[in-house]
Amino acid sequence: MAEDEGPATLKSRRGEPESGQIGESPPSEGLPATGRPRGDSNSARMRRASTSGGNGVTGRIRGASVSVANTLINFNPPPGMWAATGTVIAHAPNVTELREPIAGGENIEFDEYGHSARTVIIDEAGTPVLPVALQQTTSAKSPEPRPGVIARRPTLLEQSATSEKHGWGKATVNGLKAFWKFFITPTGFLMTIYGLNIVAWGAMLFFLLLKAAPAMNHPSADSNDSPRKKWLEIDSQILNALFCVTGFGLAPWRFRDLYWMMKIRVKKNRYAMARLCEQNKAWFRPPMWYEEPEDRYLELGMDKRVTFTGEVAPPTRLWKLDFVVWMMVLNTLFQVALATFIKCME
DSSP: OOOOOOOOOOOOOOOOOOSTTTSOOOTTOOOOSSSTTTTTOHHHHHHHHHHHHTTHHHHHHHHHHHHHHHHHHHHHOOSHHHHHHHHHHHSOOHHHHHHHHSSSGGGOOTTTTTTTEEEEEEEESEEEOOTGGSSSOOOOOOOOOOSSSSOOOHHHHHOOSOOOOOOHHHHHHHHHHHHHHHHSSSHHHHHHHHHHHHHHHHHHHHHHHOOOOOGGGOOOOTTTTTTTHHHHHHHHHHHHHHHHHHHHHHHHHHHHHHHHHHHHHHHOOOOHHHHHHHHTTTTOOOGGGOOOOHHHHHHHTTTOOOOOSSSSOOOOOOHHHHHHHHHHHHHHHHHHHHHHHHHHHH
């Protein structure tokens, strides 16, 4: 029987990347039981010891730089602004949750990625439950599992089910509070500011193109000295800069994904497939040739797909993953062309 472990937050997190070089097998491959690479001579070990002893500061700086580089390369940011927006909307609380006095309402929280979460504690049976739900008797019961199938436990919403619901006024207040909690997260703040800038400057550009401000058409609407023409240029430059933030900022990871995609297509590289599967696990199911034995999943640090029914959906067509990866790369390339045209036509 598990002990009470105190408060903990259940959060929707992306899979933590494994260490290792891009497109290569995990670092553990090719190592004997001692953990030292094969062919490691005494002279090499002495040379390493001399280096670490004589250049300790240099060695630590080099190790730190390699660690930072690996962290950045293996980091999995959202593929784009609108993909991140869609993910956040998918994790946002719905109206039913806003009206729930226990499982939702004021108990809604957000993690650093802007995904809604709940604070839970572990009960005596080792099951995560909402703190308030421990004080009530729940009628939700898990169905009897079939042989060889994982037993399904009640969800947090089922555990705290109650006939009492917040009214629409209270639900609206809960929604505003939930948005504020989302806004003060790092992801929520950046996404909100970025989105508002896109909408505001885009709307201003739209109305300027329609010549909706006659006061700015002096001496004429098409004169290069008119305020309208000047603000058209300012608007275009600002929007181009906003698009460059994602187009150029995410370029290293987009081309990294393209490299992995090429490894998959040409060599059916399992490590590359594991990385892309983990990054796109919300919608992508790997092909049959990727399916691994249990020990191989543990070696890769991946979890084998398990469902409550024991049944698994068919693999996703690989061209769909191709499409997503290539569209992100083309977005960056088209942004290069757009930025070039904007610069040349100033």
